[in-house]
Amino acid sequence: MTRRIVTLFAAGALGLAGAAPAWAEGELNIYNWGNYTNPELIEKFEKAYDVDVTLDGYDSNETMLAKVKEGGTGYDIVVPGDYMIKIMIEQGLLAEIKPNEMENFEHMDPKWVDVWWDPGRNYSVPWQWGTTSFTVDTEVFKGDDIHTLALLFEPPEELQGRINMLNDMNDVINAGLRYLGYERCNGNVEELKEVTELLLNAKQHWRTMDYSTIEKLTSGDVDISQNWNGAAMRARAQRPTLQYAYPKEGFTGWMDNVAVLADAPNMENAKLFVNFIMAPENAALISNFARYANGIAGSEEFMDPEMLTAPEIVMPADAPAPDFVRPCPQETVDMYNKIWTRLKQ
Amino acid sequence: MAEAQSTLVDARRAAEVRERRARWLLLAPALLTIGIFGLFPLTITLIYSFLSPGTYGGVTWEFSTDAYVQFLFERDIFDGTLEFSSTYLQIYGRSIGLAFVATVGALIIGFPTAYFIASKPPEQRNVWLFLITLPFWTNLLIRTYAVLLIIRDEGIINLGLINAGLIDRPISILYTDTAVFIGLIYSYLPFMVLPLYASLEKLDFRLVEAAYDLYATRFQVLRRIIVPAAKPGIVAGSILVFIPGLGAYITPTLLGGGKELMIGNLIALQFGSSRNWPFGSAAALILMAVVMVALLIYVRNASREGGNHG
Amino acid sequence: MADAAAPAAAAPAGRRARLRTDLRHQPGFTPMAWVCIVFLYAPIAVLIAFSFNDNRSVVRWTEFSFRWYVEAFGNEGIRNATVISFQVATVATLFSTIFATMAALATTRTRPYRGQTLAYAIVNQPLMVPEIVTAVATLALFTIIKKATGITGIGYLMLAHTVFCIPFAYMPIRARLEDMNLTLEQAAADLYAPPFQVFRRVTLPLLMPGIFAGVMLAFVVSLDDVIITLLVAGPGETTLPIYILGQIRRGITPEINAVSTLLLGLSLIFVTLFFLIGKQRKT
Structure with missing residues (x-):
């Protein structure tokens, strides 16, 4: 028995040591949000550059x-959200790979070049971008104007108790701030107090606070969801009567961006990948899988036709511009945290 | 005479030394593994809890007891004065309550089941045990969705009851504490059944036979013979259901609706978007201290009683 | 082995056996056990049903289809994640059960000794600390080791799993050992059996039900772990729960149900074989 245990130990130790990799050329390790990367895109890249790609998923920017x-x-490649890009650049975690000097940079939609999280695009390129608002079943909701946050915070009778909010501190508090017409990342205690009251009062009408919005809506557990x-x-x-709202009080915009880690073991391959995804046909591959817009001009012609007309992607002309929220200072986050904890106490 | 006695003492001492050495050798792998890879992280956590939060997560090396103060007191957002706040205590109370009820529930369902398996012929028992754990080879999330489908307003239970004419309107179970309770029992039931089985399996039925010979009733047999024999299993099972139940967060969010925080969510939040690692660490340590003290008292008592048997 | 575990059960079948089952009867226990089985398997039935759902929803039924089985087979991500999950769970279960058995032998059935309670507390420590905290701190420790030694690989993930599986394996084994009769072992020792023989021929068989329970618990605990894995896993070490977690925001598809169903089927086949072989050996 003892000998057997010793053998096992040795095997385990070998397992540790034997797995020590030689970061051979021709490898690339991508760390992206889960279920966000088109396998076809990866295959295409592997074939084009003879690189072996490993893909893993995470569930949040913070993880x-x-x-x-x-x-x-x-890992070589990560795909952080806008505010996270800014944080990671500040902390020196990203490599300055100068995508703006790469071959395919000419395809970049100019409106995504000078963004606050990476002005001039020295570190990152767009992966996908989208908005965070809400969906409501127009069969259930009797009113005509769905484009207002009042549906979430002061819901009409038919929606009371039929609401799902995202289980996300920032998304919920920011929506509350917008509804009251206050600035995001707000440190003003008076205004935050008002928001707290608004949220506490609205909570009685909310059925759930959860990320699994698709299941909640399609199963009929709720009729409106952030x-x-x-x-x-x-x-x-799956539920054709649902409609995506562009509330007049404003809504969140977000962009996930491809960036390369400062300590990337396969720096050159990572740069190849960054350049690769800026090609319109490749950007379209990403969109066709993930179902969000990309930031590459000319990718439309390679996209699924239904994506080009989807009301969730093509914003109406009179909708307000999406609001890309900057990272808040710690004091504000602390206050948000207090509000959130009190809300969910 | 005296000589003989001293050799006897020597022999006994030698045996004791041998026993002690064997004991620590047996303990070594577990203690070393956990000592290095369990206690070291714990030390890191302890250190974190006395530091200040870093910008955007992490910590800065600045001593602070804020994390602990924050647990019980709240700085008023207006004038900065400290006042007692029960917010976190309430969250802890709710979690502890739910975990406790789930433990009792699991015991009520689990005990007869473990007994049922232990009274099967020996060659069948492992198969039964396997059947108890098999559902848990599927993923927790998927399993929880399946539970959700059963207890929904339009779920199997409600449809069945309505069709049977027992109720007119569906009973709302989903997104209530009842749903969380059901979900927690469902998630942790094998953690109760298996230890119970492990201790019930060695029950000597000759004792039962003797008791019946002495005209004991079935209930007396249960209370005086079976339950005492299962006691180590009850202790182990309760610990394995209660403590993980305290930290559960997927089940409460999916089945309970996620409108209220559990300890697990609260702590995870601090390491996520709240970006307050020191507070997260402190909250975890407070939880651990409570659990540890309770456990030690529990086990000390149990082993003292156990000593009487041996 | 089983015979040694329950000497009473070695009695001849027939009338005595019937008497014994009757002795063992407790009113209401058998129905409750069946309630438990139904409770455990009802959701599993739903889960399996939805693996044949034509729609991409795990909550709304449309039509019967094998579509998701085909997709699951073609999905490299899912396949890899399943293999990794089982690798990690197997290694973690093996080591944690061995360590836990040894520790249980050392912490039960002895006169109280200095350090006993402490040892007990340490063995159970991984249970006490909320997962996210362990995850963050373990990540910090592993990074230090990685940088110092240059060793990387899946061994870290297996190690992390081994640590938190130990208490789950330890508890049932300890429950088994506590109050266990020493007579048989003493008798064997009195017959001058060497200690190791005593352990192998007497103690281990007596312990087997506890060890079996420990193995099962450690295995499912490892198989379901999310948070520690999420932080500790390196490139290419995505387990099934991590893969599924990544799907929540975009909606979980019945592909996961299909994989789960296949795993259930596979393990059922194994148990059946196991059972049949065991039976054959008996006769």
Whole structure:
């Protein structure tokens, strides 16, 4: 028995040591949001450059940051959201790969070049972008104007108790701030107090607070839900009476961006990948899978036709511009945290 | 005479030394593994809890007890004075309550089941045990969705009851505490059944036979013989259901609707969008201290009683 | 082995056996056990049903189809994640059960000794700390080791799983050992059996039900772990729960149900074989 245990130990130790990789050329390790990368895109890249790609998924910007911050993850490519790009650049976690000097940069839609999270695009290029608003069943809701946050915060009778909010501190509090007409990342205690009251009062009408919006909507557990536009499109495919709202008080815009880690083991391949996804036909591959818009001009002609007309992607002309929220200072986050905890106490 | 006695003492001492050495050798792998890869992280957590939050997560190396103060007191948003706040205590109370009820529920369902398996012929028992754990080879999330479908307003239970004419309107179970309770029992039932089985399986039925010979009733047999024999299993099972139940968060969010925080969500939130690692660490340590003290008292008592048997 | 575990059960079948089952009867226990089985398997039935759903929803039924089985087979991500999950769970179960058995032998059936309670507390420590905290701190520790030694690989993930599986394996084994009769072992020792023989021929068989329970618990605990895996896993080490977690925002598809159903089917086949072989050996 003892000998057997010793053998097992040795086997385990060997397992540790034997798996020590030689980061051979021809490898690329991508760390992206889960279920967000088109397998076809990866295959195409592998074939074109003879590179072996490993793809893993994370569930939130914060998980990714916690891991990357420690260093030595072995990943080359990450796909952080807008505010997270800014944070990671500030903390020196991203490599300055100068996408703006790459061959395919000419395809970049100019409106996504000078963004606050990476002015001039020295670190990152767009992956997908979308909006966070809400979806409502127009059969259930009797009014004519769905484009107002009042449906979430002061719902008419038919929607009371039929609402799902995202289980996300920022999305809920920001929506509340917009409804009251206050600035985001707001440190004004008076205004935050008002928001707290608004939320506490609205909570009685909310049925759930959860991320699984598609299941909630399609099963009929709720008739209105805070939602991302891509998820809204998927939900509508199964419940055609759903409609995505562009509230006049404003709504969140977000962009996930491809960036390369400062300690990337396969720097050159990573740069190849960044250039690769800026090609319109490749950007279209991403969109066709993930169901969000990309930031590459000319990708439309390679996209599924239904994506070009989907009301979740093509914004009406009179909708307000999406609001890309900057990272808030810690004092504000602390206050948000207090509001959130009190809301869910 | 004296000589003989001293050799006897020597022999006994040698045996004791041998026993002690064997004992620590047996303990070594578990203690070393957990000592290095369990206690070291715990130390890191302890250190974190006395530091200040870093910008955008992490910590800065600045001593602070804010994390602990924050647990019980709230700085008024207006004038900055500290006042007692029960917000976190309420969250802890709710989680502890739910975990406790789920533990009792699991015991009520699990005990007869474990007994049922233990009274099967020996060659069948492992198959039964396997059947108890098999559902848990599927993913928790998917399993929870399946539970959700059953207890929905339009779910199997409600449809069945309505069709049977027992109720007119569906009973709302989903997105209530009842749903969380059902979900928690469902998630942790094998953690109760298996330890119970492990201790019930060694029950000596000759004792039962003797008791019946002495005209004991079935209930007396249960209370005086079976339950005492199962006691180590009850202790182990309760621990394995209660403590993980405290930290559960997927089940409460999906089945309970996620409108209220559980300890698990609260702590995870601090390491996520709240970006307050020190508070997350402190909240975790407070939870651990409570659980640890309760556990030690529990086990000390149990082993003291156990000593009487041996 | 089983015979040694329950000497009473070695009695001849027939009338005595019937008497014994009767002795064992407790009113209401058998129905409750069946309630438990139904409770455990009703959701599984739903889960399997939805694996044949034509629609891409796990909550709304449309039509019967094998579509998701085809997709699951073609999905490299799911296949890899399943293999990794099982690799990690197997290694973690093996080591944690061995360690837990040894620790259980050392913490039960002895006169109280200095450090016993402490040892007990340490063995159970992974249970006490909320997962996210362990995850963050373990990540920090592993990164230090990685940087110092240059060793990377899936061994870290297996190690992390082994640590939190130990208490789950330890508890049922300890429950089994507590109050266990020493007579048989003493008798064997009195017959001058060497200690290791005593352990292998007497103690281990007596312990087997506890060890079996420990193995099962450690395995399912490892198989379901999310948070620690999420933070500790390196490139190419995505497990099934992590893969599924990534799907929540875009909606979970019945592909996962299909994979789960296949796994259930596979394990059922294994149990049946196991059972049949065991039976054959008996006769």
